[in-house]
Amino acid sequence: MTDLNFYTSPNSRGSIVRWLLEELGVPYQTTVMASGTTRQDAEFLTINPMGKVPALVHGDVVVTEAAAICLYLADIFPDVGLAPKPSNRGDYYRWLLFAAGPLEAAMTNNMLGVTVPDELSQSIGYGSYARVLDTLENALAGKDYLAGNKFSALDVYMGSQIGMGMLFGLIEKRPAFEAYWQRLIQRPAYIRAQELDARIDTDS
Secondary structure (H helix, E strand, C coil): CCCEEEEECCCCCHHHHHHHHHHHCCCCEEEECCCCCHHHCHHHHCCCCCCCCCEEEECCEEEECHHHHHHHHHHHCHHHCCCCCHHHCHHHHHHHHHHHHHHHHHHHHHHHCCCCCHHHHHHCCCCCHHHHHHHHHHHHCCCCCCECCECCHHHHHHHHHHHHHHHCCCCCCCHHHHHHHHHHCCCHHHHHHHHHHHHHHHHC
C-alpha cells in the first residue's frame, strides 16, 4: 500500500491531479467520491470541509485545491524534475497561480455572462476577460512550455485549464492555445490518466 491517497470524482478537476500523478510514476491509492453524496459525508468533510475534489492525503498531510496539490507533489518527488530549481521558479509560480487565479476567475465569469465594466477593471483581480487571454497568448508565444521551456507541473495545471476551457467554450480557441494543448495531450502520462478516469466514469 502507498501512503498517497488521491480523492477524485468522475468529470472533475481530479483529472488534473491524476495526470500529474501519472507523470510522476509513483504508486498511489485512488478513492472515488460520488458527486453530491459521499463528498458530503462527515468523514470526507474532515479532509476537505468544502466537500470538493481533488484532495490528497499523504501520511498526516492533507492538501486540497488542484493547483496546491500539483505544487506539493512536484516538490515531494524532486527527482522526477517536474519543478524547476528553487532559484529558477519565477515563471513556474507566476503562471501556475495565474491559471488558478485570473484565468479561472475570468473563465467562470465568462460562463456566467459577467462582463467587467472598463472603469472597474483595475479593481478586479483579473482585470478583464480579453486581457487575461491576451496575456496568456503572449506568454505562450514561441514556447513549447511555460517554465524555462521545459515541461513541468505548471503545464499539467495550465494545460488542463486551457483544454477544459476550450472544450466547454469558456475560452476562445486561439491557435496558440490549441497548439499548446495538442502538444500536451500526446504525452503518455496524459493518455494513461484519461484511460484511468474513463474507467471510474464507467464504474460510477
